[in-house]
Amino acid sequence: MSIRIVIADDQAMVRAGLKLVVESEPDMEVVGEAPDGVEAIAVVRRTKPDIVLMDISMPRMDGLTAAKQLLGQPESPKIIMLTTFDTDENLYTALRAGTSGFLLKVSPPEQLVDAIRVVIAGDALLDPAVTTRVIASFAGRHDPAPPPQLADLTPRELEVLRSLARGLTNSEIAGKLFVGEATVKTHVARVLMKLHLRDRAQAVVFAYESGVVRPGAAVG
Structure with a gap:
């Protein structure tokens, strides 16, 4: 098709x-x-x-x-x-x-x-360098209160969200978490569903605006 x-x-x-x-x-x-x-x-x-x-x-x-x-x-x-x-x-x-x-x-x-x-x-x-620069310029202007829907995420899903925000691919997230790519895809899908987000791009913005990841934080 x-x-x-x-x-x-x-x-x-x-x-x-x-x-x-x-x-x-x-x-x-x-x-x-x-x-x-x-x-x-x-x-x-x-x-x-x-x-x-x-x-x-x-x-x-x-x-x-x-x-x-x-x-x-x-x-x-x-x-x-x-x-x-x-x-x-x-x-x-x-x-x-x-x-x-x-x-x-x-x-x-x-x-x-x-x-x-x-x-x-x-x-x-999403080029990680460009994304970080952009979010730092706009989302980092205030200290946000954590949105209530963050409470719906499991610790592993929260970790996946942080990794998405830092520009990591599914393969890189899988290597970091010592799981398969299929498992990462499942986690990503659940994160998007629970936060009512369309895709990874909106997940990145959400993570920075909600304070889950802060501009300048090291990738780890």
Whole structure:
């Protein structure tokens, strides 16, 4: 089954280039295009894609606003934000909204393809260094009170949440905890379910904003 993709960008040449890259893969297809956020929402509702490649800066409605509206609906697609600059405030806003990450427009074609596969696999496009910098700038401005839903996590699930926030992969978490990757996936799924989070990206934001992990803390 093909990975269904919608491309939203106000530049026709950019859309054409992204489409060329995507459709060079045998298991990917572009099912719709949009030049602005308003049209992107309409196209997504009509075509029901798996992933949206969403430009941040577009006329009528910007990509972040469109992403928030889409992610607030049931059975929403995964969204990868496309940008020219990885501005901290945009990154933070997008992560809080539940997008699966960012990709620079200057990224090589193979990185775009890899990003789509990573997101489809259920992971997030989170560079640990970038994530820590972003969260430190915004979430670290106050001393948060622990959210009540943290009490629902077991000690092992809390440890998994901390590892996610520090950018560790399932494989790295498995090695750290001396368990199999399948066990880690189960723990991750339970963490997301108990905290009512969409994916790993939101788990990272939650962990920093709730004080589970603090900016500057060492990975251990």
